[in-house]
Amino acid sequence: MYTQAMDIPDDSGKKLAAVSNAPSDREAAFEARIDADGRIEPQDWMPEAYRRTLVRQISQHAHSEIVGMLPEGNWISRAPSLKRKAILIAKVQDEGGHGLYLYSAAETLGTSRDQMLEGLHSGKAKYSSIFNYPTLNWADVGVIGWLVDGAAIMNQVPLCRCSYGPYARAMVRVCKEESFHQRQGYEALLVMMKGTDEQRAMVQDAVNRYWWKCLAMFGPPDADSPHSAQGMRWGIKRISNDDLRQKFIDATVPQAKVLGVTLPDPDLKWNEARGHYDYGQIDWAEFWNTVEGNGPCNKERLATRVKAHNDGQWVRDAAQAYARKQKERALKEAA
Amino acid sequence: MSTPIDYLLHLADNAVVLGQRNAEWCGHGPILEEDMALANVSLDLIGQARLLYQRAAELMGGDATEDKLAYFRGPHEFRNYTLLELPHHGALVGYAAADRDYATTIVRNFLYSALMVHVWDGLQQSADPSLAAIAAKSLKETSYHLHHSRDWLVRMGDGTEESHARAQAAVNHLMPYTEEFWTTSPAEGAAVAAKVAIDVWALRPAWDALVNDALAEATLTRPNFHGYVTEGKVGLHSEHLSYLLGEMQGLARAHPGATW
Ligand SMILES: [Fe+2]
Ligand SMILES: [Fe+2]
Numbered sequence: 107m108y109t110q111a112m113d114i115p116d117d118s119g120k121k122l123a124a125v126s127n128a129p130s131d132r133e134a135a136f137e138a139r140i141d142a143d144g145r146i147e148p149q150d151w152m153p154e155a156y157r158r159t160l161v162r163q164i165s166q167h168a169h170s171e172i173v174g175m176l177p178e179g180n181w182i183s184r185a186p187s188l189k190r191k192a193i194l195i196a197k198v199q200d201e202g203g204h205g206l207y208l209y210s211a212a213e214t215l216g217t218s219r220d221q222m223l224e225g226l227h228s229g230k231a232k233y234s235s236i237f238n239y240p241t242l243n244w245a246d247v248g249v250i251g252w253l254v255d256g257a258a259i260m261n262q263v264p265l266c267r268c269s270y271g272p273y274a275r276a277m278v279r280v281c282k283e284e285s286f287h288q289r290q291g292y293e294a295l296l297v298m299m300k301g302t303d304e305q306r307a308m309v310q311d312a313v314n315r316y317w318w319k320c321l322a323m324f325g326p327p328d329a330d331s332p333h334s335a336q337g338m339r340w341g342i343k344r345i346s347n348d349d350l351r352q353k354f355i356d357a358t359v360p361q362a363k364v365l366g367v368t369l370p371d372p373d374l375k376w377n378e379a380r381g382h383y384d385y386g387q388i389d390w391a392e393f394w395n396t397v398e399g400n401g402p403c404n405k406e407r408l409a410t411r412v413k414a415h416n417d418g419q420w421v422r423d424a425a426q427a428y429a430r431k432q433k434e435r436a437l438k439e440a441a
Numbered sequence: 442m443s444t445p446i447d448y449l450l451h452l453a454d455n456a457v458v459l460g461q462r463n464a465e466w467c468g469h470g471p472i473l474e475e476d477m478a479l480a481n482v483s484l485d486l487i488g489q490a491r492l493l494y495q496r497a498a499e500l501m502g503g504d505a506t507e508d509k510l511a512y513f514r515g516p517h518e519f520r521n522y523t524l525l526e527l528p529h530h531g532a533l534v535g536y537a538a539a540d541r542d543y544a545t546t547i548v549r550n551f552l553y554s555a556l557m558v559h560v561w562d563g564l565q566q567s568a569d570p571s572l573a574a575i576a577a578k579s580l581k582e583t584s585y586h587l588h589h590s591r592d593w594l595v596r597m598g599d600g601t602e603e604s605h606a607r608a609q610a611a612v613n614h615l616m617p618y619t620e621e622f623w624t625t626s627p628a629e630g631a632a633v634a635a636k637v638a639i640d641v642w643a644l645r646p647a648w649d650a651l652v653n654d655a656l657a658e659a660t661l662t663r664p665n666f667h668g669y670v671t672e673g674k675v676g677l678h679s680e681h682l683s684y685l686l687g688e689m690q691g692l693a694r695a696h697p698g699a700t701w
Pocket of ligand 1: 171200201204280284
């Protein structure tokens with residue numbers, strides 16, 4: 107699904123300052139390629155800080171896809187029609203696929219999936235905080251498609267031009283699927299809004315709960331975003347948090363009108379002079395509190411991932427043991 | 442002679458109930474690739490159920506729809522094999538809670554898809570052309586389900602001590618439920634008479650061969666059967682189905698007449 111502020115700091119990127127920065131030919135070549143808007147590929151030399159920043163960002167993104175399966179997965183068993191059930195399963199499955207491409211992209215930087223999962227399970231690595239909120243009614247599924255996938259697209263489309271080749275290519279495929287999810291989510295909401303009063307109330311309730319959280323997905327205001335400048339320099343981040351947020355709001359307000367829902371912000375209004383919508387204050391204290399682990403679902407989300415991993419240990423062990431036996435048998439036969 | 446609707450419902454209910462069960466792994470699988478594989482199995486099964494319910498609704502006429510058939514019939518009206526409604530763990534009563542066991546999931550998918558590859562293959566010649574078309578599509582999907590579950594059955598059986606024990610326990614738990622495959626319900630009898638269905642009994646040697654071969658490769662043993670034969674396909678279910686349907690149908694039933 108998603109990536110928010112992929113510049114949310116976590117522990118994995120610390121101590122970058124210790125890396126020696128003696129200028130060299132290969133460093134000059136790297137800088138020149140970045141300046142020329144060229145792609146860096148896995149076999150190319152790259153500065154350690156660039157590598158670590160990418161691993162942090164791509165693994166955060168991958169973890170978000172995987173944790174993001176849970177809030178929507180919550181409604182698979184209860185989907186109110188077989189068609190919607192199938193659409194939802196396919197969507198959640200796509201998110202798992204995004205996780206897979208992204209783990210693979212990060213592995214090209216020399217970090218294994220196991221290492222990345224260890225980061226997630228120990229709480230060291232972050233994932234998008236949007237998934238730390240509960241899905242409380244069926245319309246949440248549609249609203250997540252429309253707004254959360256919508257915000258993810260805004261964040262990710264610029265990453266299709268990211269300087270790191272494998273990440274950029276993964277993003278191209280991911281973005282295609284995310285826009286499909288967004289259209290499907292919006293369509294499901296259109297149907298509900300044409301339905302009964304109860305259905306309309308469900309949609310409005312879901313919008314009320316998710317609107318502000320989606321705006322926060324773009325990350326802290328530019329003034330408070332420490333990683334952005336370096337990310338821009340390296341072509342890992344292309345558009346600032348605030349610019350993306352504004353773009354998202356400008357695109358979403360007309361969609362909300364067509365849908366017939368009210369966005370829960372009394373300050374939301376068109377500013378002729380700016381050519382953009384003005385909007386109210388995001389509750390950053392609440393955002394950071396949730397990022398730090400104190401949101402409504404952080405503990406459940408993480409514990410569920412950890413439990414799935416631990417419960418699955420014997421299955422993974424069985425696969426490995428079987429593969430080892432097969433190899434031994436093949437060797438014996440060859441001998 | 443026309444297509445017996447109860448027979449279509451039997452096939453559709455099998456697919457929707459097992460699809461519902463497989464989807465329970467979404468987000469909880471032992472490895473990400475398996476979350477995706479089981480989501481795939483579930484999607485195929487729900488797709489099959491939709492086509493079968495649509496065909497049944499078409500034959501029923503009136504205001505029947507796929508969703509009315511899936512969401513507004515009670516447990517006693519469901520015609521699925523009891524095997525398919527069981528939770529993903531060993532024998533426990535309906536309101537017991539336990540962790541999901543992947544061996545149970547895999548063994549069940551294996552036992553069922555080993556039957557259905559033969560059923561769908563035969564149904565390609567059904568006198569009901571719509572059913573024949575559904576069968577052709579379902580055969581491809583079910584061959585993949587068989588492949589997937591058989592591979593894992595062998596890995597588990599011939600993996601570690603723990604995986605072997607879990608796979609054997611799942612085989613011991615589930616195998617007795619397969620006896621229901623070989624009894625003939627009135628719906629099946631009518632469908633065979635109308636040349637809409639094939640006689641499942643005739644598939645038994647082929648199923649036995651598939652199962653015995655896989656169990657042998659997995660170094661697992663096949664338990665002897667003696668005892669109760671389940672009757673889910675005539676509407677007499679285990680305690681587990683009403684929980685499954687309660688969860689699946691609750692939202693739709695809270696808003697009767699709503700469109701989604
Ligand atoms: Fe995604
Ligand atoms: Fe998505």
